[in-house]
Amino acid sequence: MKLRYILLFLSFIGLSSCNEDAKNETVVQEVAVETTSKKITAKMIESLEYRDFALSPEADRAIASWGEYHELGRQLDFLKRGDFSFFNGDKAVLKKFILEFKNKLPEAFETNPIESRIAVIETELLQLNENLTLDNIKNTTRLESIKGLFIAFSNLNDMMNKKLERETYNKILPE
Template sequence: MKNLFIILFCCVLSVSCKNKTDQNVGTDQSKQTDSLAIKKEDINKINYVDIGLDVKTNKIVPTWQAYQTLADAVQSLKQADYSFFNSDIEVFTTAIKDLEETIPADIKTQSIEARVLAFKTKLLNLKDLKNLSFIDKKDILFATKEVFVAFSNLNLQINKKLEKDSQNIERPY
């Protein structure tokens, strides 16, 4: 009788302990998911120089549809909206491919092509990191910062190209 009582007590004890640990695991997992979620405040803490386009670019860039699509994606990133990177892979791939292939002739130089390639690389890196489940929040924020910096560098290079083209420098001979 004593042995039966001890066995019953051990069974009840093990079942009750298991229920408590299952509840704690669920609570810890929801806290971990919340801590991995990237919010607008996290994006606002990213330190980089945001360079926009000059007024001189109004003639060229609005007709460059691929640039406009990716500029909208970067703007949504600033709002902590990663939907462009989680959306259909074909839309994402087409936008990046079009960005490289449809650079307007007025600004198509090696330096701008290099900035477009760097921007493309950072976008692909961020997309890959967002698709992995075991990546830390800080890694995704770092990749997001790299996208912002690459986009700013592309804008800076476009501005420099158009500024240089607008200068009329006469050389004395």
């Protein structure tokens, strides 16, 4: 009779421990799915819709010596491919880049509208850095920050094009 109780007790322990293993496997699989879904891919970035203004040939010639602008353009191209290394790095390096970006602005573009677009780019860069470095930020918020930076850069291009276009029209004298 005691043998029956011992066997019953051991089988109960065996069954209860098997059930815990199944629960642990399920939890591990769910966590793995969550971490893979947190990664932002190049496809997700490509699906962002915004107006992208390119520089006119005149503006391109005017900023030929502005190396920081070209560097930001290259980093945005990397960002479109899903490379976040420049944007989620050290904040001090990013701030130094922003300071050089603002200080080396060509004199032809030192106007209030263009400087305000640069301030927006600065804000978007710092916000993107914060959103990429913090773990508890949702992908939708990160994608909105990426889109905001693309829009800010595009608006800077548009404003530089408009400034040079206005100067061209002002030089034309009526007959």
